[in-house]
Amino acid sequence: MITLVPLSGFLGSGKTTTLISAAIAMQRTGRRVAVVTNDPGAGLVDTNLARGGLDEVAELAGGCLCRRLPDLAALLADADMAGKADVVLVEASGSCADLRNTVVRPLRERYRGRMTVAPLTAVVDPLRLAAFTRAAERCEPEPDLGYVFGRQLVEAELLAINKTDLIGDERTAKLEARLAADYPRAAVLPYSATTGVGLEELIRAWTRPNPALESQGAQVRAVRGEPKLDFTRYADAESQVAWLNEAFRVTAAESAFDAVAWAKTVLRQLSEWSAAAGYFVGHIKLAVRTPAGLAKLSVTDTGAPPQADRAAARPVEYGYATINARVVCPPSTLDDAVRAAIAAADKAHRATSHGARPSSFRSAHRRYQPQRLAATG
């Protein structure tokens, strides 16, 4: 029986890193694993990255998972029937909430006995959680994106505290205890997707049978007493984010250029711009696929330094760049900033970017309409 693992969690919390590390670890033990990425737009760094290490990768673009539920169900049926996978890891877009009601529950009901849906897992970045908590303690008004972050925690069946390598054992233990007390209905597991510490336990939590989650009664009990989603706040939060997915070619102005250094300059410029203007950065990521390998870097907070996740790409004659940016600012402002950052990196690293026409959009989240799943799916 196929197992679906639904991964939620805020922008930049480490969902894709988790999905790739976990898929590789599961494949080593003989499991056949497929992964599905999802985004309001197409052209994803995440899909690029996953395809670099895994065979079965599908992208559900052009809408949140709740809107693409029939397509997800079709993918799952195909993976199952064609024998391509026995575990499918699905990453939701990082500004998505309400997945338990709109995706997990309908799939459990529709495929009871034919598919296992693992606990809805919210990947939590402890530094982002600390930042939202500090703002709340200072009695600052809760930002709408903070509300979405909170909803992801409230509805999660498993809270996966990622990036524990950044906070150490003592802080991790305190956070684990706090989340267990604040969210008593969820399991809490600390791990690090990059070091692999705790990953085995996370995989075990996904793959061991959990009848308590599958029964109809449990589904009903889970939502009882839970504050209802304020859809207006949720939609407002999503509509504040300028969303950019842009792909273009970069060539060396002379014989070769350093793709990693070029990408680092683009992201450093954007990070500094966000700090100077006070814009909230959800995640800005940049991948450059080159004949020498992949360069991939991320900025996951306002003013944060770029982190290089793949750096096997220097020096080269050309590369194909994909930038995905999620920043709370007007879309045209993000476009201008990205254009300026690319121009600065081209100048600094003797490169020429071709056809980069940033065109950010707002991901307006319309009210969820229950999706019908095909009777034979």
Ligand SMILES: Nc1nc2c(ncn2[C@@H]2O[C@H](COP(=O)(O)OP(=O)(O)OP(=O)(O)O)[C@@H](O)[C@H]2O)c(=O)[nH]1
């Ligand atoms: N130090 C550390 N960094 C991590 C860990 N997991 C992920 N990261 C880094 O966090 C950044 C964002 O990771 P992603 O996996 O792309 O995050 P995501 O949740 O998929 O992001 P979106 O898809 O944009 O919502 C990357 O630079 C990762 O290398 C971890 O366990 N430790």
Ligand SMILES: [Mg+2]
């Ligand atoms: Mg991702």
